[in-house]
Amino acid sequence: MERTAAEAAAGGKGAWRDGAVTYLHLLFYIAISGGQIFFNKWVLSSKEINFPYPVALTLLHMVFSSVVCFAITKIFKIVKIEEGMTTDIYISSVIPIGAMFAMTLWLGNSAYLYISVAFAQMLKAIMPVAVFLLGAAFGLEEMSCKMLAIMSVISVGVIVASVGEITISWVGVVYQMGGVVAEALRLIFIEIFLKKKGVRLNLISMMYYVSPCSALCLFIPWLFLEKPKMDESASWNFPPFTLFLNCLCTFILNMSVFLVISRTSALTARVTGVVRDWSVVLLSAAIFADTQLTFINIIGYAIAIAGVVAYNNHKLKPKPQGNEQQSADSKANPGSPQDVETSISTKEAS
Template identity: 30%
Template structure:
């Protein structure tokens, strides 16, 4: 229990901190989300290699054959890279608080894609929970859209992030190659190609602008890294700590507990944006977020109950 509580609290702290650190980089003018996420994903993948060597239960099996890479792991890595890129791109245009509110909408998109792919059956309770999530978020977006800080480009970037994240979840089910990868293998065999795709995108689309900004002077581009290198080193390091604490938390707590902790963490980040950066959030947005959060918890509870193994009957027909 102590391991579960401690690791969950650490995960909440580290996952909140990585959001704060990344948004801090963007606020300083380092507007290169593919670079930031690529370096962070590379640190997480290296942690996967370290975990595989450290833990007997997380040993890395031989590298999957090319067929598995091309048909299963690479498409999932591409969806992961797109989700991470668009999610961080949204931070350039939207407030931290508003993005945390929008995050509650991702499960609704995931469920709809699962239903379309015939991986999920839409029951009445699930429909109610998803309607609560969608209705709450729609209300919050309607209020925010009238504010000067609202950016349609940022909103579309976040929706692209949610859609690609849902596609990653669905793709992981449809493209499963029969192997069940442990945490270390997932971080390594999916994380490394994800990092490679993000860093390749950074080299093509962001590096020329970064070098031009550096050459122009004025403390932009790589000059920002030289001026405060610890912030740039801390962000990927914390990304690895997020995965480490997540690994211990998932193994020591229930899925529902972990998801509720994620809701609490998002609320804390919303509060941070309001209190530290003075981001505006209205009463109607708080109400919409509360409705969507309640819907998400209901959704998580229904999903968890559906995956519980049912008691098997004895020969006499009675169950324990």
């Protein structure tokens, strides 16, 4: 009897410890994800650095990611690149994913030059609507009254939040919405890649293939749009340590997303992302002078987030058939399609 009680106590301590570690993972993800958003905003708009070149910044992130992934997989061989990638699949799937990823990061970072971090996060809430509509156009989503109602709630919330914005820049709005559409297309291409091509990749493998492609796609607009400005301007100053730290934080963010999903679930990661978004909106009002939240802002964003939560619950609700087997496969293989799709979809514009 005493042994049984001791085992129960040990099991309780183990469960408490395991739960504490999980919450630490979630808190770390919220901190590093929100911190990276503020870091990018500071780099792009601060007078101390004065580096208003979003394409160049994003290009550096992708080059850094490519180098690190190459070192991890080919030099130190910590992670093995999974097989199944062919030239045809790379051309038809990876290149479109990489191109849309480059567009997402480019346009999303460019928006920070014109609108506040808080308003940018509010506009990002429209993402499920773009994903759903484009998914329906590609035959990946089915129209239903419930989904249309959820999309309407999100849209109304974003519109109300936009009406409440005091100083709105339509250039920034266009950049942000362009980034949202590019991100939605990227997610559609990823879903086609996973479902129709049948290739399963963990996050490192996916980044190994996508990062160089995104870097190449970013190099072309940088060469023609930003390099001439950088050559003419002598006022910007980007310290090497700040550059390295910014790139490193972006890479750590990707790893934290993968760890959260591997330890919990895709739904937990998305709900945690909602908490992160609220934290970013509220903190940005205290940190940045260009952020002035109004009551209408908050009401509109609350409506949009309610719709996003409803979308997540509906989208990630387990299917009745084969649910137990799917759950077991997901735990046994953290690099399953659901994990890869979610880990990539929750990655912030770096």
